[in-house]
Amino acid sequence: MQQRAGVADIAGSVGPRVIRSYMPEPHREFFSRLPFMVFGGIDAQAQPWATLRVGSPGFVSTPDPQSLRIDGGVLRGDPLAGQWRPGAMIGGLGIEPHTRRRNRINGVISAVEGEVITLAVKQSFGNCAKYIQGRTPTRLVRAPVADHAEIERATELSEADRALLARADTFFIASANLSRDAAGARGADVSHRGGPPGFVRVDNATTLTTPDFSGNRFFNTLGNLAQEPRAGLLFIDFDNGDMLYLAARAEIIWDGPELAAFPLAERLLRLRISEVRRARQALPLSWSAVSYAAQFAQLIETSTDIPSAPP
Numbered sequence: 001m002q003q004r005a006g007v008a009d010i011a012g013s014v015g016p017r018v019i020r021s022y023m024p025e026p027h028r029e030f031f032s033r034l035p036f037m038v039f040g041g042i043d044a045q046a047q048p049w050a051t052l053r054v055g056s057p058g059f060v061s062t063p064d065p066q067s068l069r070i071d072g073g074v075l076r077g078d079p080l081a082g083q084w085r086p087g088a089m090i091g092g093l094g095i096e097p098h099t100r101r102r103n104r105i106n107g108v109i110s111a112v113e114g115e116v117i118t119l120a121v122k123q124s125f126g127n128c129a130k131y132i133q134g135r136t137p138t139r140l141v142r143a144p145v146a147d148h149a150e151i152e153r154a155t156e157l158s159e160a161d162r163a164l165l166a167r168a169d170t171f172f173i174a175s176a177n178l179s180r181d182a183a184g185a186r187g188a189d190v191s192h193r194g195g196p197p198g199f200v201r202v203d204n205a206t207t208l209t210t211p212d213f214s215g216n217r218f219f220n221t222l223g224n225l226a227q228e229p230r231a232g233l234l235f236i237d238f239d240n241g242d243m244l245y246l247a248a249r250a251e252i253i254w255d256g257p258e259l260a261a262f263p264l265a266e267r268l269l270r271l272r273i274s275e276v277r278r279a280r281q282a283l284p285l286s287w288s289a290v291s292y293a294a295q296f297a298q299l300i301e302t303s304t305d306i307p308s309a310p311p
Helices: 008-018 025-032 159-167 220-227 257-261 294-302
Strands: 036-042 048-054 060-064 067-071 089-096 101-113 116-127 137-139 152-154 170-177 187-194 201-204 207-212 230-236 243-253 267-279 285-287
Touching (some): 025 060, 025 089, 036 170, 067 101, 089 170, 101 187, 159 201, 170 220, 187 220, 207 243, 220 243, 220 267, 257 267
Parallel strands (some): 048 230
Antiparallel strands (some): 036 048, 060 067, 067 116, 089 101, 101 116, 170 230, 230 243, 243 267
C-alpha cells in the first residue's frame, strides 16, 4: 500500500521511530484518564467488529509498559461478546475528542479474570489530531433500557440508519490481518475516521462509499483490508446513544472521476454491508456540541451537500 501511494520511503523512516513494543509513559497516563475506549477484534467467523467499553476514568490502566488492563465497561450489544478470551487479537484506540488526542495499541489477550481483561501489547503508537471532531463526553444516567433488550439485526440499512449516516461526521473501523505469514503485522486493529457531516455516502441499502484522507502513511486499515477485505464499522448517534454496528467487505478505489465528489479524498473505500446491528440507547454518555476539525471548516462553511450517489 505504501509503495503504491508513493510513501514507502517516508513511512519506512518514520515507522521504526514511532511504533513501539511498549507504551511510553505519556500514553499510559492518557489511557488511565479515559471514560471510554474503542476496541476492534474478530468474532468466531473471523468477521472484524469495532466496539466500545465505557467506565469511570481508571477503568483502563497499564500495570506495566506492555500490559493494558480493562476493568469491565462492556456495553449491551457488544458484537465481540464471547470473544474476550486468552489468545484473542485485539486492537485498541484511546481517543479524547475534546483535546483531539489519540493513542493506539494492538495486542493479544493474555488473561481474563472475571470482568477484567489484560492485553499483552505488541504495538503502541500515537496518531495526529487531524480529522477529529471536538466533543466532550459526560457520563450519563438515562432512563435504563433493559439489559436484555433485543439487539435489532438486519441485512440492509433502514431509513433511520440512513438518516444517521447522512449526518455522521465520525465512525470507527476495525480490520484484521489473519495471515499466518504476516509475522508482526498479524493482528486486529481499530481506527478513527472523521469528515464533514455526510462524508459517508449511502449508495443504496447495502453499499457505502467514504473518502480516505491523507493520514500518517502507515496504512494500518487499508493494508489490512488489502489482505482481508472484511471490516467492522461503528457509528454512534451522539444525540441519543444508539450504536450502529456494520459488517462489510471493503474495496479500495485508488483513482477515477468518482474521487472528485469527495473533497480532500486521496482514495475511496466502498463498503458492501452484509450485516446491520442496532443497539438502542446503549452508550451511557452525553456529548457537548460539536467543534469540527479545522481540516473541514471551509468545506462545512461553503457546502452542506452530501455527495450524491452515482446513477
